[in-house]
Amino acid sequence: MKIGVVGCAGRMGQMLVREIAATPGCTLAGGTERVGGPALGKDIGTLAGLEPLGVVAIEDAAALFAEADAVIDFTSPEASVRHAALAAQSQTVLVIGTTGIGPVQQEPIAQAATHTPIVQSPNMSLGVNLLLALVEQVGRALGDDYDIDILEMHHRNKVDAPSGTALGLGRWAAAGRGVALEDVWQKVRDGHTGVRPRGEIGFATLRGGDVIGDHTVVFAAEGERVELTHKASGRQIYAKGAVRAALWANDKQPGLYSMKDVLGL
Ligand SMILES: NC(=O)C1=CN([C@@H]2O[C@H](COP(=O)(O)OP(=O)(O)OC[C@H]3O[C@@H](n4cnc5c(N)ncnc54)[C@H](OP(=O)(O)O)[C@@H]3O)[C@@H](O)[C@H]2O)C=CC1
Numbered sequence: 249m250k251i252g253v254v255g256c257a258g259r260m261g262q263m264l265v266r267e268i269a270a271t272p273g274c275t276l277a278g279g280t281e282r283v284g285g286p287a288l289g290k291d292i293g294t295l296a297g298l299e300p301l302g303v304v305a306i307e308d309a310a311a312l313f314a315e316a317d318a319v320i321d322f323t324s325p326e327a328s329v330r331h332a333a334l335a336a337q338s339q340t341v342l343v344i345g346t347t348g349i350g351p352v353q354q355e356p357i358a359q360a361a362t363h364t365p366i367v368q369s370p371n372m373s374l375g376v377n378l379l380l381a382l383v384e385q386v387g388r389a390l391g392d393d394y395d396i397d398i399l400e401m402h403h404r405n406k407v408d409a410p411s412g413t414a415l416g417l418g419r420w421a422a423a424g425r426g427v428a429l430e431d432v433w434q435k436v437r438d439g440h441t442g443v444r445p446r447g448e449i450g451f452a453t454l455r456g457g458d459v460i461g462d463h464t465v466v467f468a469a470e471g472e473r474v475e476l477t478h479k480a481s482g483r484q485i486y487a488k489g490a491v492r493a494a495l496w497a498n499d500k501q502p503g504l505y506s507m508k509d510v511l512g513l
């Protein structure tokens with residue numbers, strides 16, 4: 249399977265190039281970077297810390313989608329919307345790991361998925377996807393005597409908050425309670441907040457250093473506290489999941505899929 253990487257010079261882009269090069273049955277279709285970006289014209293293997301692969305980073309995403317069987321996208325929300333339109337046009341499988349995508353940007357992505365298979369997930373790791381299922385189960389079992397807060401910490405270069413994974417965990421906790429996250433969330437607390445409303449799901453965001461991604465869901469009641477935690481110690485877990493998603497989606501009908509579909513959870 250020929251897999252392309254948009255944003256191939258980014259933290260995840262480099263990891264994806266290494267993962268595709270190391271996966272039997274996969275070849276690199278090429279890679280793109282932002283128009284005017286400093287990595288353009290550089291070998292994508294060299295950018296990823298490998299031997300040169302003889303393929304340079306280009307800015308023409310349409311050419312990459314025409315060449316590839318699947319494209320993996322860990323870029324920015326604006327870029328992911330454009331890439332989804334290109335995937336629909338060329339009927340290429342698309343895997344989206346980008347986070348910070350709001351409801352307005354999500355609409356054209358869902359529309360593109362009526363033309364081609366798209367797998368979208370804020371976290372491609374097996375561990376976090378298992379955690380989502382556990383959080384739903386615990387949310388259902390404990391009910392709203394237990395206050396739910398979600399704490400996440402990431403590296404200083406992360407640009408969106410709360411993380412896509414934290415919001416996903418909140419969504420599954422809310423689903424366990426039979427409510428919509430948007431009806432109960434408190435994304436930031438500041439100043440004289442008053443007492444905690446029953447049923448609220450809160451978020452706390454920490455940023456610093458090189459932390460790859462830590463998430464904890466706290467269920468706190470009178471007399472006890474349950475905490476479910478995932479800590480990433482490398483980005484390979486995300487790249488492995490994304491390549492697995494591309495291979496899985498290759499023979500699927502158009503549609504918007506998640507890692508839960510890919511992993512059969
Ligand atoms: N789902 C998951 O499992 C995971 C998701 N993520 C998410 O992935 C995204 C990227 O993260 P990360 O790799 O750390 O970020 P980086 O900023 O390191 O990488 C993003 C790359 O995409 C490039 N880019 C931006 N716009 C375009 C464009 N239009 N065409 C081609 N390339 C473009 C950027 O270039 P430039 O720097 O020049 O703008 C950069 O090289 C984030 O949203 C993050 O939250 C991260 C890890 C795991």
Ligand SMILES: O=C(O)C1=N[C@H](C(=O)O)C[C@H](O)C1
Nearest residue numbers: 347370371406411412413461
């Ligand atoms: O930006 C990151 O680095 C990560 N982003 C994703 C998110 O927003 O949840 C996944 C992972 O936590 C790393």
